[in-house]
Amino acid sequence: xxxxxxxxxxxxxxxxxxxxxxxxxxxxxxxxxxxxxxxxxxxxxxxxxxxxxxxxxxxxxxxxxxxxxxxxxxxxxxxxxxxxxxxxxxxxxxxxxxxxxxxxxxxxxxxxxxxxxxxxxxxxxxxxxxxxxxxxxxxxxxxxxxxxxxxxxxxxxxxxxxxxxxxxxxxxxxxxxxxxxxxxxxxxxxxxxxxxxxxxxxxxxxxxxxxxxxxxxxxxxxxxxxxxxxxxxxxxxxxx
Amino acid sequence: xxxxxxxxxxxxxxxxxxxxxxxxxxxxxxxxxxxxxxxxxxxxxxxxxxxxxxxxxxxxxxxxxxxxxxxxxxxxxxxxxxxxxxxxxxxxxxxxxxxxxxxxxxxxxxxxxxxxxxxxxxxxxxxxxxxxxxxxxxxxxxxxxxxxxxxxxxxxxxxxxxxxxxxxxxxxxxxxxxxxxxxxxxxxxxxxxxxxxxxxxxxxxxxxxxxxxxxxxxxxxxxxxxxxxxxxxxxxxxxxxxxxxxxxxxxxxxxxxxxxxxxxxxxxxxxxxxxxxxxxxxxxxxxxxxxxxxxxxxxxxxxxxxxxxxxxxxxxxxxxxxxxxxxxxxxxxxxx
Amino acid sequence: xxxxxxxxxxxxxxxxxxxxxxxxxxxxxxxxxxxxxxxxxxxxxxxxxxxxxxxxxxxxxxxxxxxxxxxxxxxxxxxxxxxxxxxxxxxxxxxxxxxxxxxxxxxxxxxxxxxxxxxxxxxxxxxxxxxxxxxxxxxxxxxxxxxxxxxxxxxxxxxxxxxxxxxxxxxxxxxxxxxxxxxxxxxxxxxxxxxxxxxxxxxxxxxxxxxxxxxxxxxxxxxxxxxxxxxxxxxxxxxxxxxxxxxxxxxxxxxxxxxxxxxxxxxxxxxxxxxxxxxxxxxxxxxxxxxxxxxxxxxxxxxxxxxxxxxxxxxxxxxxxxxxxxxxxxxxxxxxxxxxxxxxxxxxxxx
Numbered sequence: 001x002x003x004x005x006x007x008x009x010x011x012x013x014x015x016x017x018x019x020x021x022x023x024x025x026x027x028x029x030x031x032x033x034x035x036x037x038x039x040x041x042x043x044x045x046x047x048x049x050x051x052x053x054x055x056x057x058x059x060x061x062x063x064x065x066x067x068x069x070x071x072x073x074x075x076x077x078x079x080x081x082x083x084x085x086x087x088x089x090x091x092x093x094x095x096x097x098x099x100x101x102x103x104x105x106x107x108x109x110x111x112x113x114x115x116x117x118x119x120x121x122x123x124x125x126x127x128x129x130x131x132x133x134x135x136x137x138x139x140x141x142x143x144x145x146x147x148x149x150x151x152x153x154x155x156x157x158x159x160x161x162x163x164x165x166x167x168x169x170x171x172x173x174x175x176x177x178x179x180x181x182x183x184x185x186x187x188x189x190x191x192x193x194x195x196x197x198x199x200x201x202x203x204x205x206x207x208x209x210x211x212x213x214x215x216x217x218x219x220x221x222x223x224x225x226x227x228x229x230x231x232x233x234x235x236x237x238x239x240x
Numbered sequence: 241x242x243x244x245x246x247x248x249x250x251x252x253x254x255x256x257x258x259x260x261x262x263x264x265x266x267x268x269x270x271x272x273x274x275x276x277x278x279x280x281x282x283x284x285x286x287x288x289x290x291x292x293x294x295x296x297x298x299x300x301x302x303x304x305x306x307x308x309x310x311x312x313x314x315x316x317x318x319x320x321x322x323x324x325x326x327x328x329x330x331x332x333x334x335x336x337x338x339x340x341x342x343x344x345x346x347x348x349x350x351x352x353x354x355x356x357x358x359x360x361x362x363x364x365x366x367x368x369x370x371x372x373x374x375x376x377x378x379x380x381x382x383x384x385x386x387x388x389x390x391x392x393x394x395x396x397x398x399x400x401x402x403x404x405x406x407x408x409x410x411x412x413x414x415x416x417x418x419x420x421x422x423x424x425x426x427x428x429x430x431x432x433x434x435x436x437x438x439x440x441x442x443x444x445x446x447x448x449x450x451x452x453x454x455x456x457x458x459x460x461x462x463x464x465x466x467x468x469x470x471x472x473x474x475x476x477x478x479x480x481x482x483x484x485x486x487x488x489x490x491x492x493x494x495x496x497x498x499x500x501x502x503x504x505x506x507x508x509x510x511x512x513x514x515x516x517x518x519x520x521x522x523x524x525x526x527x528x529x530x531x532x533x534x535x536x537x538x539x540x541x542x543x544x545x546x547x548x549x550x551x552x553x554x555x556x557x558x559x560x561x562x563x564x565x566x567x568x569x570x571x572x573x574x575x576x
Numbered sequence: 577x578x579x580x581x582x583x584x585x586x587x588x589x590x591x592x593x594x595x596x597x598x599x600x601x602x603x604x605x606x607x608x609x610x611x612x613x614x615x616x617x618x619x620x621x622x623x624x625x626x627x628x629x630x631x632x633x634x635x636x637x638x639x640x641x642x643x644x645x646x647x648x649x650x651x652x653x654x655x656x657x658x659x660x661x662x663x664x665x666x667x668x669x670x671x672x673x674x675x676x677x678x679x680x681x682x683x684x685x686x687x688x689x690x691x692x693x694x695x696x697x698x699x700x701x702x703x704x705x706x707x708x709x710x711x712x713x714x715x716x717x718x719x720x721x722x723x724x725x726x727x728x729x730x731x732x733x734x735x736x737x738x739x740x741x742x743x744x745x746x747x748x749x750x751x752x753x754x755x756x757x758x759x760x761x762x763x764x765x766x767x768x769x770x771x772x773x774x775x776x777x778x779x780x781x782x783x784x785x786x787x788x789x790x791x792x793x794x795x796x797x798x799x800x801x802x803x804x805x806x807x808x809x810x811x812x813x814x815x816x817x818x819x820x821x822x823x824x825x826x827x828x829x830x831x832x833x834x835x836x837x838x839x840x841x842x843x844x845x846x847x848x849x850x851x852x853x854x855x856x857x858x859x860x861x862x863x864x865x866x867x868x869x870x871x872x873x874x875x876x877x878x879x880x881x882x883x884x885x886x887x888x889x890x891x892x893x894x895x896x897x898x899x900x901x902x903x904x905x906x907x908x909x910x911x912x913x914x915x916x917x918x919x920x921x922x923x924x925x926x927x
Contacts (some may be wrong), residue, residue, distance in 0.1 A: 051468055053464060053467075053468065072467070072472075073464070073467040073468050074467045074468075074470050074471055074472050074473070077467070077468055077469055077470035078470045083468045085465070085468075089462050089464070089465040089468075091457070091458045091461050091462060091465070092461065092574035093457060093461055093573065093574050094454070094457060094458060094461075098454055098458075101451075101454065102454055102455070102458055102466070102469060103469055105469070105470050105471075133574055147469070
C-alpha cells in the first residue's frame with residue numbers, strides 16, 4: 001500500500017557538471033524522509049532526477065517495485081508521483097481553481113478533498129477565482145502544495161516549501177504536512193529549515209557533494225547537536 | 241454554491257485595458273488626417289476585416305511558439321498552400337461560385353475553407369514530425385530548417401501549379417458592397433470578418449472553457465510543470481501546431497479571395513506582417529495577437545490612404561514604438 | 577595566414593582546396609578568359625566577403641539576422657547614387673562607398689542597441705521585417721533610387737570596359753580586368769580583416785557569449801558591447817561587399833542589391849560551408865556560385881530530357897527556374913547531416 005522510494009547508484013550529469021555522484025538511499029514507504037544538506041549539495045537535482053525532469057546517467061530508481069528511472073516526467077507523474085518544485089511553478093495566468101483543476105487528472109475536483117484542503121489553506125477558498133499570479137508568495141506555495149494533494153499520490157517530492165515564508169505561514173505548512181502524512185503517502189522533503197525538518201520528518205538523509213553522507217532516523221539526529229553541526233555545518237538554532 | 245462551480249465565469253483576471261485600446265488610439269490619431277467620416281469609416285472597416293484575416297493566420301504561430309518555443313519560419317508556406325487548395329475547389333465548382341444562389345455560394349466557399357484546413361492541417365503534421373522534431377530546443381537550427389522548408393514548399397507549389405499567378409474570385413453574392421450613406425464596405429470583407437471573428441471566439445472558448453485549452457495556456461507558461469503533472473505535452477503540441485497550420489491555410493484562402501489571386505510568394509510576404517503582429521501582441525498570447533492584428537491592419541489601411549509609400553514602414557515604426565513601451569509585447573505571457 | 581589569424585587552416589585537404597580557390601581567383605582573368613567566367617569569379621569574391629561577414633554574426637556571435645542583405649544594398653546604393661549623382665570620378669566612388677559604409681554601420685548600431693530590449697527570437701523577426709521594409713522603400717522611392725528598374729551609372733575611366741592600359745602576352749589589361757582586381761584585392765583584404773577579428777580576443781569573447789551568455793556575463797564581459805560591435809563590423813563588411821559589387825556591375829537595383837534571395841544564398845553558403853568557419857564561407861561561396869552558374873544549365877538539360885520522355889512532373893521539378901527547390905533540399909539536408917558543413921567534413925576526414 002505505502003511504497004518506498006529507492007535509489008541505487010544514481011548519477012546525474014548536467015552538461016559538463018557531474019552533480020549526483022552515486023546516490024544511494026531509500027525513503028521508507030508511508031513515512032516522511034527529509035533530504036538535508038548545504039546549498040549546492042545536489043538535493044534539488046536529486047528530486048528532479050527522480051521526477052524524470054533530468055535524466056540519470058546511471059543507476060536505478062524504484063517506487064515500490066516499479067522502476068521509474070529514465071521515464072519521461074509525465075510517465076513518472078502518472079505512476080503516482082507529485083512534485084512541488086522549489087520555484088513553486090504556479091501557473092500565474094490561470095486562476096487558483098484552474099491550477100487545481102489541471103492537477104486533478106482523474107476528472108472533476110473532489111468536493112470533500114477540496115474542503116479538506118481549504119481547511120488548512122483558507123486563502124485558497126478566498127482567492128479561488130483570482131489569477132494565481134496575483135497571490136502572495138505564501139499563498140502561491142499553498143497553491144503548489146494543494147496541487148500535489150488534490151488527488152492521492154503514492155509519492156510526494158517537495159522542494160523547500162518554507163523558503164522565504166513568514167513564520168506564521170510556516171506553522172500552517174507544518175500542520176498541513178502532518179495532516180498529509182496521516183494518509184500514508186511517502187514523502188521526500190528537501191528543507192533548509194531544521195525546525196520544520198525535525199517536526200515533520202521521520203527519517204533523515206543528508207547529502208554532500210552529490211552523495212549521501214548520513215542516513216538515519218530523525219529522532220537520533222535531533223538529539224545530537226554535535227552531529228548536526230558536523231553534517232549541516234551550523235547548529236540547528238541558527239536555522240529557525 | 242459549491243466551491244467547485246464548474247460553470248463559473250472566466251477567472252476574475254485583471255486584464256490590462258490600455259494595450260487593448262491602442263487600435264482605438266491609432267484610429268483617433270488618424271481620423272483628423274483623413275478628413276471625411278465616410279472615408280474614415282470605409283478605411284476602418286476595411287482595416288477590421290484585414291485584421292481578422294491576419295489574426296487567423298497569426299494566432300497559430302504565436303501559440304506554437306508560446307508552447308514549445310518553436311518558431312516556424314515556414315508558416316508562410318501554409319498560407320500559400322491553403323490558397324492553392326482553394327483554387328482546386330473553386331475550379332471544378334465554378335458553376336456554384338457563379339450561381340445566383342446564396343446557398344451554393346456559401347457551399348463552395350465553405351468547401352474551400354474546409355479543404356484548405358484539412359490539407360494544411362495534415363501538412364502541418366508532416367512538417368512538424370519530419371522537419372521540426374529533430375531540432376527541438378535548438379532555436380538557430382529551427383529557424384534555418386523551417387526557412388529551408390518554406391523555400392522547398394514554395395518552389396514545389398511553383399513546380400506543381402506553375403509560376404504565374406492564378407486568379408480567383410469570391411462567389412457571386414459576395415461581390416459588391418453594403419453602403420451606409422457615403423461609407424461602403426465590400427460584402428466579401430464582411431464575410432471575412434465573420435469568419436475571423438468566429439475563429440477568435442472559438443479560440444477563446446477552447447482556451448478558457450476546455451481542459452485542452454487549460455493545458456495549452458498552462459503549457460505556454462511552464463511546459464515542464466505541465467509534464468510534471470502527468471500530461472504528454474509533446475502530443476498536445478503536435479495538435480496545436482496542426483491547428484496553427486490549418487488556421488494559416490484558412491487565412492490564406494480568405495486573403496487570396498480578398499486579393500483576387502493566388503501566388504506561392506504571398507505566404508512569405510504575409511509572414512512579415514504576421515511576425516510584426518505576433519511581436520506586437522506578445523509571443524504566446526492570443527489576445528495580444530488579436531489586438532496586434534487589428535492595430536497593424538488599421539495602420540496599414542490608414543497609412544495606405546495617407547502615405548501609400550510608407551505603409552509597411554509605418555508598421556515597422558509601430559512595432560518599434562510598441563517594443564520600446566512594452567519590450568515583451570502588448571500582452572506578454574507570464575514566465576517568458 | 578598564420579601571421580594574421582593565428583588559426584591556419586587545419587588539415588591538408590582543406591588547405592589544398594583553399595589554396596586552389598585562392599589561386600584560381602587571383603589568376604582568373606588569365607586562366608578563364610571570357611566574360612561569364614570572370615563574372616563568376618567576381619561573384620565568388622563578393623559572396624565570400626558577404627558570407628564571411630555574415631558568419632561573424634551567425635557562426636561566431638550566434639546571432640541570427642536577416643538584415644545582412646539590407647547592409648549589402650546600402651553599400652551598393654551608396655556607391656551607385658554617388659557615381660550617378662556626382663559623375664564618374666574616383667572621389668565620388670570613394671565618397672559613395674564611405675557614405676554607404678557609414679550609414680550601414682550607424683543603422684547596425686541602432687539595430688544592435690535595440691536588440692538589448694528584445695529576445696533573440698524577436699531580433700531575428702525584427703531584422704526580417706526591417707529588411708523587407710527597406711526593400712519596399714527602395715522600390716518606392718524611385719526618384720532617388722530608380723525604383724524597380726534600378727540605376728545604371730558610369731564608373732571612373734580606368735574601370736570602364738573600353739579602357740585599355742596595355743597588352744601583355746596576348747592578354748589585354750583592360751578596364752574589366754582592373755575592375756576585377758579592385759574587387760579581388762579589397763575582398764581579400766577585408767576577408768583577412770574579418771579573419772583577424774574572429775581570431776582575436778574579441779572574437780573569442782564573442783564565441784564565449786554565444787556558448788553561455790550567463791556565464792560570460794558573470795565573468796565580466798559586456799555582452800551588449802560585444803554583440804553590438806559584432807553587428808556593426810558585420811554590417812560594414814556587407815556594405816563593402818555591396819559597394820564593390822555595384823562598381824563591377826555598374827548597376828544597382830532591388831533585385832541585385834536587396835533581394836531576399838541573396839540573403840537566402842548567404843545563409844545557404846554559410847551553413848553548407850560550415851558555421852563558425854570563415855574558410856567554410858570561402859569554400860561555400862566558391863561551390864555555391866559555380867553550382868548556381870553551371871549546374872543550373874545541367875539541370876535544365878535534364879529537365880528537357882525528362883520532357884522529351886514525357887515524364888509527368890519531373891520536367892517542372894527540374895526546370896532551371898526551380899533551382900531554389902534543390903538548393904532548399906540540400907540546405908535542409910546539410911543542417912541535419914552536416915551541421916559543421918564542408919569544412920567540418922574535411923576536417924573529420926583528416927582525423
